[in-house]
Amino acid sequence: DAKTTQPPSMDCAEGRAANLPCNHSTISGNEYVYWYRQIHSQGPQYIIHGLKNNETNEMASLIITEDRKSSTLILPHATLRDTAVYYCIVSYSNSGYALNFGKGTSLLVTP
């Protein structure tokens, strides 16, 4: 699976959009981009995933660049409850393997 690079930490003011970047320059054509988040001392929670097109659901939007070498997770109106560690993961859709969670980005949403 391709490796990802994320900033270790970010801040965001409550009510503003949180834009979390992820670099995956070695991604291959059939690898998906997955985003999970982990609130302190809980298990990670699935947020969104995509292959080529931008995706949106009730939690977030995922923007993938045309060359697929990077992506951005957008939380449109961050709340204090969005404070968490966010993991960007790249994996084959049928790798038969398990997801590799790196260290992620620790997002702090401030009042």
Place this chain on the structure above:
Amino acid sequence: DGGITQSPKYLFRKEGQNVTLSCEQNLNHDAMYWYRQDPGQGLRLIYYSQIVNDFQKGDIAEGYSVSREKKESFPLTVTSAQKNPTAFYLCASSIDPTGYGYTFGSGTRLTVV
């Protein structure tokens, strides 16, 4: 409600003792996983199982063992061979091993004294 149950939430053991962490799911998921998390670190894969009676080692399997006799259950044994067992252990399942929609348990915090 469907979900994954890990028990106990907190576990204390003396050094040199084996200990088994429970993980049960009623989601009818085929794939199950065990991860370890140390303070300030990401998750590291210990073992995973794609189907009953089959499992594979992850990145840090040494000192651990698992079984998958039933679809619903994937217990993890931390043996005395594990050099530094104190950690937060997370169990997860997914409907298939593609990475979509992992569901995690609430974790077991193991402290070895």
